Amino acid sequence: MSQAATAVALTLPADQPQTTHTATRALRAQTLSDLTVTMKGEAFASASYNLFGTEADREAHPATGKLFRATAQTELNEHLHQAAALAGVVGTNAANLRQAINGETYEHQVMYHGFADQARNDGDPEAAKLFTEIAADEGRHRDAYRTALTVVTTGRGTIPTPPKADTVPVPAGLPKVKAARTKANLDTAMHGEALAHAKYMLFAARARQTGNPALAHLFEGTAGVELHEHFASEAVLAGLVRTTKTNLNRAITGERNEATTLYPRFAKRATAVGDEAVAGFFRDTAADEAKHATAFQQALNQLH
Numbered sequence: 001m002s003q004a005a006t007a008v009a010l011t012l013p014a015d016q017p018q019t020t021h022t023a024t025r026a027l028r029a030q031t032l033s034d035l036t037v038t039m040k041g042e043a044f045a046s047a048s049y050n051l052f053g054t055e056a057d058r059e060a061h062p063a064t065g066k067l068f069r070a071t072a073q074t075e076l077n078e079h080l081h082q083a084a085a086l087a088g089v090v091g092t093n094a095a096n097l098r099q100a101i102n103g104e105t106y107e108h109q110v111m112y113h114g115f116a117d118q119a120r121n122d123g124d125p126e127a128a129k130l131f132t133e134i135a136a137d138e139g140r141h142r143d144a145y146r147t148a149l150t151v152v153t154t155g156r157g158t159i160p161t162p163p164k165a166d167t168v169p170v171p172a173g174l175p176k177v178k179a180a181r182t183k184a185n186l187d188t189a190m191h192g193e194a195l196a197h198a199k200y201m202l203f204a205a206r207a208r209q210t211g212n213p214a215l216a217h218l219f220e221g222t223a224g225v226e227l228h229e230h231f232a233s234e235a236v237l238a239g240l241v242r243t244t245k246t247n248l249n250r251a252i253t254g255e256r257n258e259a260t261t262l263y264p265r266f267a268k269r270a271t272a273v274g275d276e277a278v279a280g281f282f283r284d285t286a287a288d289e290a291k292h293a294t295a296f297q298q299a300l301n302q303l304h
């Protein structure tokens with residue numbers, strides 16, 4: 001859901017202070033952009049590892065299942081949450097709702113319709129159908145958030161009842177789509193859904209802290225739909241989950257890339273523009289990812 005919302009932040013000139021949240025005031029545009037890429041990657045890794053953990057259990061590798069779930073927690077509760085704090089993602093309830101409305105509007109009006117058209121043209125009717133259904137859901141999410149925003153800003157009316165997620169199981173399987181463009185769009189969509197889930201859980205925590213449990217429920221219910229329905233049904237079509245051996249190999253490749261290439265590059269860029277706190281975060285996170293790669297490698301060695 002974040003693409004439209006973050007686009008606003010990222011188009012600010014590099015030397016102009018942010019006006020929305022204190023934490024972002026000093027950050028340069030490149031640093032903010034790198035933090036957004038980080039949050040998407042971490043949210044995606046966390047959601048994927050939880051599914052890989054379920055598959056490991058299915059294959060009777062309980063220790064590997066545990067490792068995937070513990071790592072998923074670190075990606076979400078440490079890496080993503082720290083990046084979100086540095087980027088100033090969470091604001092007042094009203095600001096959080098506006099950010100959520102922007103994201104849902106972009107997904108509803110632009111992103112999923114475009115993906116559906118492309119999938120139809122590329123001969124992937126199942127993906128076209130899914131993207132169209134999700135587009136409709138995002139429209140309902142936007143409408144509920146708009147109603148909630150009116151309640152929060154005027155004190156009148158009722159926060160809508162949260163949507164209920166129909167949990168979609170994600171068994172191991174090959175991709176069910178043909179076109180490279182559909183696969184790329186599924187990947188983009190899964191990153192967006194994983195980030196939307198994570199952000200809404202942060203917004204829910206803020207709503208609860210500020211004494212608005214009905215708003216917390218709305219964010220949590222919507223977060224559940226993003227992860228357990230949208231992300232999950234896209235993961236089925238994308239063939240995200242394979243055998244545990246393949247899942248481990250893919251996780252190792254991702255962790256090594258983050259440890260040796262991605263986060264060191266982000267750290268260097270943050271240092272170059274004087275965003276030293278963020279640079280420190282990227283260096284610490286790179287070190288964590290190297291440990292994740294090692295732990296996954298050990299799990300892989302024990303499979304043989």
Ligand SMILES: [Fe+2]
Nearest residue numbers: 042075079289
């Ligand atoms: Fe991470």
Ligand SMILES: [Fe+2]
Nearest residue numbers: 104137138141
């Ligand atoms: Fe949504």
Ligand SMILES: [Fe+2]
Nearest residue numbers: 138193226230
């Ligand atoms: Fe969604």
Ligand SMILES: [Fe+2]
Nearest residue numbers: 075255289292
């Ligand atoms: Fe990691």
